Amino acid sequence: MALLGGIEAGGTKFVCAVGTGPDDIRATARIPTTTPQETLAQVISFFRQQTEKEGDMAAIGIGAFGPVDVRTHSNTFGWFLDTPKPAWQQIDFAGVIKRELKVPVGFDTDVNAAALGEHQWGNAQGLETFIYLTVGTGIGGGGLVGGKPIHGLLHPEMGHILIPHDLSVDPFLGCCPFHQDCLEGLASGFAIEQRWQQKGASLPDDHPAWALEANYLATGLVNFILMLSPERIVIGGGVMEQKQLFSQVREQVRKKLNDYINVPQITDNIADYIVPPKLGGQAGILGAFVLAQQAAS
16 A cells, blocks of 8 residues: 555644554654744654655645635645634645655645544544534534535634623633634633633533533534534544543533434434544544545545
């Protein structure tokens, strides 16, 4: 099988890997996200070293934090757009990798990449329409509809949907620099830290933070279910490592839907409908391999 490269470009770190799939990852590197010049130089160096060691790669796939331009016909395909990280705005990411390493490049959002990984090897195998949501420092969502990643006008920004916010229950104003109290502004890991003045990982399982978090996440999921009718919802990210959250979110989704979507996947078997990623923290980098496979073909 052809050797592939993958880049999971996150807001705090870039994960780079070389291999062919989940059972054949030959090398990885974690590179802090600093300036584009510093970070991309280290990324390019990693892949050059691996080419000398392992041989030529057929292609490199990239899943990146956004907003990014995923429109293949666009003059700025593969660029970072007006991302919240000012130093990375209007940066030609995919083009630099393609020119420097002289390989085909596949490019999409980090969440669409993770969705592709789960579709090929994980909890979305065999599905045509599903959602992948990540709840970490921020919130992002992607997925497949009709077997193809969701793009359209640009790409989904599921973390920025507007949801009800009762200030008498939750006086925290929100932390999104664009929308203040959107889903990400209220339910991201950064929002949890800002609201309670400590990281979520340090809060006990019975802390009121988690009931509030489950309510916000379930509100978002209900909207996605009603709009996209996904066959399954896969939720990853550091916040979801609080395992009690899954049962709370599932319960709230059922309550909010109130049997309006009366299908057994939700009414009888919701534990298999809203699930963690089978690939765990590797969903994104393995999805980048899928993007590389597509670019190579």
